[in-house]
Amino acid sequence: MSNHMKLEIPSKSQNEAFARIVVAAFAAQADPTIDEISDVKTAVSEAVTNAVIHGYENGPGTIVVSATLEGNRLEVTITDYGVGIADLEQAMTPLYTSKPELDRSGLGFTIMQNFMDEVRVESEPGKGTTVKMVKFFSRTGAAAEA
Amino acid sequence: MEVALLRAGSTLIVRMKGDLDHHAADKLRAGIDDKLKRGGIQAVLFDFGGVNFMDSSGVGMLLGRYKIMTEKGGKVLACSLNPRIMRIFTMAGLQKKIPVFSSREDALAGAEGGCRCQTT
Ligand SMILES: Nc1ncnc2c1ncn2[C@@H]1O[C@H](COP(=O)(O)OP(=O)(O)OP(=O)(O)O)[C@@H](O)[C@H]1O
Ligand SMILES: [Mg+2]
Numbered sequence: 001m002s003n004h005m006k007l008e009i010p011s012k013s014q015n016e017a018f019a020r021i022v023v024a025a026f027a028a029q030a031d032p033t034i035d036e037i038s039d040v041k042t043a044v045s046e047a048v049t050n051a052v053i054h055g056y057e058n059g060p061g062t063i064v065v066s067a068t069l070e071g072n073r074l075e076v077t078i079t080d081y082g083v084g085i086a087d088l089e090q091a092m093t094p095l096y097t098s099k100p101e102l103d104r105s106g107l108g109f110t111i112m113q114n115f116m117d118e119v120r121v122e123s124e125p126g127k128g129t130t131v132k133m134v135k136f137f138s139r140t141g142a143a144a145e146a
Numbered sequence: 147m148e149v150a151l152l153r154a155g156s157t158l159i160v161r162m163k164g165d166l167d168h169h170a171a172d173k174l175r176a177g178i179d180d181k182l183k184r185g186g187i188q189a190v191l192f193d194f195g196g197v198n199f200m201d202s203s204g205v206g207m208l209l210g211r212y213k214i215m216t217e218k219g220g221k222v223l224a225c226s227l228n229p230r231i232m233r234i235f236t237m238a239g240l241q242k243k244i245p246v247f248s249s250r251e252d253a254l255a256g257a258e259g260g261c262r263c264q265t266t
Contacts, residue, residue, distance in 0.1 A: 013169035038199075038230055045201045049168040103175065103210035107202040107238055114237060 003029060003069045011052045011061040011080070019065050019078075020044040026067050027074050032137040039115035040074065040135055046108040047078035047131040053099065055082030055129055072137040079130045085123040092121065148196075149174055151181055156188040157257045159250070163196030168203035175207050179214070188220045189257040193250055195226035205238045212243050225253040 005026050009015040020041040027040055044065070051063045064079045085091045091098075092113075097106035112119045118134040147164030158181055164170065181187065190211055194200075212222045225247040227235065235241055247253035 013167075013172065016167050016169055017165055035230075041199065042201050042234075045167055045199075049201065049203060053168065103171075103206040105202060105206045105209055105238065107205055111202055111234070111237065 001029070001069065001071060004067070006064065006066040008062060008064050011056040011059070011063050011082075013049075013052055015063070016045055016048045016052065019048045019063070023065065023067050023076055027069065027135075027137075030069050030072055030074065030137050031139050032074075032135075033139065036135065036137050040076070043112045043115045043119075043133055043135075044076060044078065046112050047076075047133070050108055050131075051078060051080035051082065051129070053102065053104070055080035055084075057083065072139070074135045074137065075132065076135075077130055077132045079128065081128040084125040084127050084129055085121070086125045088121055088123060147174070149177060151177060153187075154254055155258070156186060157254060158182070158187045158190045159193060160190060161193045161195070165199040166197050166204035166207075167199065167201055171203040171207040175210065178211060182211075182214060190215055190220070190222045191250070191253050191257060192222070192224045192244075193226055193253075194224060194228070194231050195250070197231060198228065200231050200234050202234075202238075205234065205240065208240060208244060209238075221257070223247065223253045223257055225250050 007022055009019060023044045024037050024041045027037060048063060061080060061082055067074060067076045090096055092109045094110045095106040097104040112133060116133040116135050120132045123129040147162060147166060147170035150161040152159040152161060160178060215222050222244045224244050226249060227246060245256060247256055
């Protein structure tokens with residue numbers, strides 16, 4: 001089975017829940033376990049929240065969420081056209097945050113890496129950021145093959 | 147997320163229902179800090195009984211309240227975490243700062259007695 005979805009939303013904190021629920025509903029076609037779906041929801045929430053807070057610094061902007069299912073493999077990408085990241089290595093270091101004053105703790109990328117099988121980030125200062133994540137679901141039952 | 151802020155003695159109980167994400171954390175923070183500013187609160191207990199989802203925004207909100215409370219000589223506690231929330235707590239090393247209890251009753255006893263025993 002293969003399938004694809006694309007969602008475009010304005011950068012608003014209300015849309016964080018919407019984005020993760022849409023991806024979870026899409027991924028449900030591959031018959032993931034409840035834990036796997038929770039992992040995906042949390043990782044998507046982290047990436048979309050980063051786009052809102054860091055990418056657009058809580059201002060206006062557009063976030064694009066897309067997902068592709070191929071059998072038991074889910075790929076999700078979250079793109080913003082915001083400020084971008086100058087030093088990716090530093091950004092992905094556990095506990096590093098550029099906004100400690102906003103009660104951030106620098107755990108977002110760590111959670112994405114823990115909950116997904118692959119996390120890749122592409123970013124260009126002034127152009128924006130794309131986070132690409134892959135999750136393999138353990139079950140390859142009837143729903144996944146249908 | 148639905149939130150109720152209740153008082154039990156000098157403890158502020160934060161009862162939450164729904165998803166604790168960035169959107170919810172911002173609202174929750176404002177409500178709690180408003181109560182803390184009025185004084186008289188020695189402990190804040192976060193009751194996760196109705197929470198199925200938490201991400202790093204929840205962690206940041208909890209650590210921020212922990213900082214405020216420890217500066218005042220008070221404490222922050224948590225109770226009724228489901229395994230998902232517990233996993234985020236462990237990943238963030240939160241239990242070292244915020245003791246976790248299995249029920250609100252145990253946590254309230256801990257808030258008064260200062261017991262840092264962990265009952266998950
Ligand atoms: N979409 C983005 N655009 C610009 N900068 C980003 C983006 N995503 C992450 N960053 C940068 O990477 C840093 C680390 O991100 P991460 O999600 O790990 O932590 P955080 O968002 O600062 O804190 P937390 O996720 O724990 O609330 C951020 O502080 C920010 O500087
Ligand atoms: Mg983050």
